[in-house]
Amino acid sequence: MGMAARSFMLALAAGLLAAFSAASSFAQDYPNRAVRIVVPFGAGGPADVAARLIGNVLQESFGQSFVIENRTGAGGVIGTVEAAKSPADGYTLLMMSNTQTANESLLTPDKRKYELMRDLAPIAPVNSSDLVIVVNPQVPVKTLPEFIALARSQPGKLNYASSGQGTPYHMAGELFKAMAGVNIVHVPYRNSGEARSGVIGGQVQMMIDAVPAMAPNIAENQVRPLATTGKQRSAVLPNVPTAIEAGVPGYEATIWLGLMAPAGTPKPVIDKLNAAVNAMVKRPDIVKLWTEQGAVPMSMTPQEFEKFLRGDIEKWADVVKKFDKS
DSSP: OOHHHHHHHHHHHHHHHHHHHHHHHHHHHOOSSOEEEEEOSOTTSHHHHHHHHHHHHHHHHHSSOEEEEEOOOGGGHHHHHHHHTSOSSSSEEEEEEHHHHHHHHHSOHHHHOSOHHHHEEEEEEEEEEEEEEEEOTTSSOSSHHHHHHHHHHSTTTOEEEESSTTSHHHHHHHHHHHHHTOOOEEEEOSSHHHHHHHHHHTSSSEEEEEHHHHHHHHHTTSSEEEEEOSSSOOSSSTTSOBTTTTTOTTOOOEEEEEEEEETTOOHHHHHHHHHHHHHHHTOHHHHHHHHHHTEEEOOOOHHHHHHHHHHHHHHHHHHHHHHHHO
16 A cells, blocks of 8 residues: 555544544534424424423433424424424424324325435334324214214215324324225314314314323313224223224224434434433333323334334325225
């Protein structure tokens, strides 16, 4: 090896070493200013509530503020694009759900303007919740089989609300239609709070919503629960049968939440955030709070979460094919 080549190799090695030590010292210092968590969904929904809790816990862990920024619209696309296009420095994070994995199949790339697994990096999942199928109390049914019979007797006459195209509530509604063999009309609202008001006010007859969000309205008799969507009954609504028990075999739907960062965010930063989130979801006070609300903590490494996301994208791609056929 000549002198020039050797000095080039040494310079290259020194450069790599400097870059590596800069990355690790960057991670040690991280965060040294406010971090924003972009929530692409409305205030008061499961993602927003979870993001605020996570923000508070991370603020305690790291001693820097975590600011929640709601960037709603286009079924989660506007906020997701905002996060995907932000600098990959750990100071912008995305609070996301299975809306994003469903959108990979539901929306064409020109409507999405991003590709989830190319433009964003997995940090950690947070929790999952079962959903509950509710009707306005004026609807003359007490059980899920009665609702299915009513819907079949009036094809295209009943409506169901969701918080927008591609949200878990919309996907759960379409899956229900396909599996129960009913024709009910999807009415998308701008966010889950408005959709909830729609079913409580009787503008729409039915909604499938997260148990933690809808349980208070059920307790106040503002809506009537017909079934929950997990494999087992919900601890929060033990008297409500599952959809599987109530005559739609194999029907299951959940909402899960997670955190991602712009692609290219340094791995030491992602690992640091992953460790903090995993510590949080194991905290007894948080486990107790979520259990009371009907949410189950989820814990994975960034690599496990990546595998989970890819699996979920495939699952929804299959569901979307079913809708297209029906």
